[in-house]
Amino acid sequence: MRVLVIEDDPETASYVANGLREAGHMVEVAETGRLGLIKAVSDDYDVAVVDRMLPEVDGKTIVESIRASGRSVPILFLSAMAEVRHRVEGLRAGADDYLTKPFAFSELLARVEALGRRGGDLHSETTLKVSDLEMDLLARTVSRGGESVELLPREFKLLEYLMRHAGQVVTRTMLLENVWDYHFDPQTNVIDVHISRLRQKIDRGFDRPLLQTVRGAGYMLRDPA
C-alpha cells in the first residue's frame, strides 16, 4: 500500500514510517501541513495518516480540504487529544478513524491496514467466506464445513467484523469500538473472553483453526492454507 504520513514531529514520523515500511508498505512523509496537503491532493495514496496538530495548516483543515477536493483516500487521524469531543470533530471533518497518542505501533498498523483494504462496496455483499467458514448476512446464519454454527447476536457481529477484515490484524480496541461501539479503556482482558468463546464455536473440532491470536497486537481470522 502507498501510505502518506503527515506528521511534524520527526521522531514520531520516522517511527511510524519505518514501522509501516517494515510491514511492506510504501511510505511518504510530509513534515508540514502545507506540504502534506499538496501531496495528498496531487498523488494517489491508499491511506493517509494525519496528525492533528501541525505547523502552517492544521490536521482538521487538511482533512476537510482533501474531502473538498473530492478525494476519498481513507484518513487515520492522530492526536494527543483523547476527548470524545475531539474524536467526533476529527471524524466529522472527514477522517475515517481516530487514534490517540501515545499509541502502540501494532494498533496503528492494524488500523492503517484495515482502512487501506476497505475499498469496494461492502454493503452489496450478502455472504462472507473465509476458508470453509461461511456467513449469510441476510439469513444471519453461519456454517463451518457445511455444519451450522449457532451464534449469539453479539458473537455474530464479532465474527462479521473479523471476516470482513480477514487476513488482517484486528486489535482489541478496534473490536470494542466497532463491535460494541464503546470508546473506553477496559483495563482487563474482557475481549479475550469473548474471542475464546467464539473460537470454541467456530474452531472446536476442526484441524485448522481460523481465529488466531497475534501476540502483542490482537487477533486475526484467516485461512491457514
Next chain:
Amino acid sequence: MTPHSLLRSRVFRLTVISTLVFAAIAAGVVALLYRSSTEAVSRQIDATIEAEIAGLAEQYAQLGTTGLVNVIKRRASLAGRTGGIYLLASADRRPIAGNLNRWPDAEPGDKGWIRFAIRDTAGSRTRIHHARGRVFRLRNGLWLLVGHDTGEQTRIAELVENRLLWAGVIAVGLAVAFGALLSWLILRRIDAITATSREIMAGDLSRRIPAARGGDEFDRLAQSLNAMLDQNEQLFRGLQEVAQNIAHDLRSPLGRLRARLERLLADSLTDEQKGALTEEAIAEADRLLRTFAAILSIAQAESGAPKRGFGPVDLTVLIADLAELYGPLAEDVGMTLSADADGAPLVVSGDRDLLFQACVNLVDNALKYARDGKRLDIRLRRDGAEAAIEIRDRGPGIPAESLGKAKDRFYRVETSRTTEGSGLGLSLADAVARLHEGALELTDNRPGLAAILRLPRSDSQGLPQSENRGLARTGTEGLDTAAGNSDKQGPERNQLGGDA
C-alpha cells in the same frame, strides 16, 4: 498612613465629600432662615415708616406746615432712640427741619421708596449708616422724607455672614479630620486583609485574616475569606498529595521497566528470553500509559469539558451492554453476574462512553476483589428524579474507616495492595458521576461492597429519544452496517444526539 495614601483612599474622599455636602445643606438652611428673618425685619421697618407717615399726614392736615415742622422737630429729637429719620425740605430740596443735614442724592423709586446712606460724623470718625425711607411732595411744594436707620440690620447681617464663614471653615476642617479618622479605622482593617493576602501569595498558605467573632461586616468578610482560604489550602494540599502519590506510584513500575530493559542488555539471553522480557517491558509501559490516561480522564471529567458533548443516554441499554460484555469474564473468574433492569428506557443526559467507563470500573473492581463472593448483582433503579445504577458484590468490601477515602486518587485499601491496580478506578467513576451532576455512593452491602451511581434523570423532560445512540442500537440487531462504516457513523450519531 501617609497624606498621599490618604488622598487616594476612597473612604477618606467619601467622608470629606459627605461632610461637605451636609455642611452645605446646613448653610443653605441657615441662609434661608436668615433671609426670611431679615425680610420680616424689613417689613416691620416699612410698617413703622408707613405709620409715621400716616401720623405726619394727620398733623399736616390739622395744623398745616407749622404744625408739621413742630412735630418733625419733636420726633427728630427722639431719633436717637427710635432710629427714625425725618427731613422737610423746600421745593429746591434745601433742609427746613429734621435730623438729616442734606437731601439724599439717591433717586426715589416705586411709590417714592428710597435707599440712601447717611454720613454720621462723631469727632474724627465718620460712620456710614444705611437707611430706607419714603419721599413725598406736599401740596405746598415742600419735600418730605420719612425714613429709618437700617444700620442695626446691616450689622446683624454682617455678623451672621461672618459667623457662617467661620462655621464653614470649621466644617471643612472637621470633614477632613473626620475623613482621616474614618479612613484610618477602615483602612486599618483593609490593610490587614491586603497584608495577609500578600503573605499568602508569598507562599505562606497558613496565614489568615484577623477576625473578631461574629462582629461587623469586616469580620464577616474576613470570616468568609478565611473559609475560602481554608478550602484553597485544602485543595492545594490535596493537589500536592496527588502529585506525590503519582510520583510514588509510578516510581515502582518505572523501576521494573528499567530493570527489564537493563536485563535485555545481558549477552547470555536466548532470543526467546529476550522476546519475553521485551513483552513484559511493553506491558509495563502500557500499564503506565493507562494510568496516565486515567489521570487525564479524571482531570477532564473534573474540568467539565465533556459536557459540551452530552446527549441522551439510555441506561437500560448501557446496563444490558455492560452485562453482555462482562458476563463471560465474570463466569471465567467464577462469579455470576446478574443484571436487573426493567425494559423501559431510563434516560439521562450525559457522555455515553464516560458513563460506560464508570460502570466498567466498578464492575472491574468487583471482578478483581470480590471473586470469593461468587455473585455480582447489577441493578438499574428509578429513584424519583434519579436513576441509580447499583453494583453489589459479596466480597470483603471496604473497611468502614476507609470508605471515605476510597474515592481519593491512588488510594488503595491496605489488603488490596498486592492486587494489580492503579487506585484510580473509583476516582474516575466518582469524577464521571460528579460531571453528570450525580454522585457515587459506596456503602456496606453486608457482606461486600455496594457501589451506587446516582444520576439525575432527563427523560421526564422529553428529550428526543430517537436520536439517542444508545436507543438507536437495541441489542445487536440495529447495527447491521459494515464495520468500516459504523466506526465513522457511531460518533456522528452520538454528536447528533448531543446537539439535539
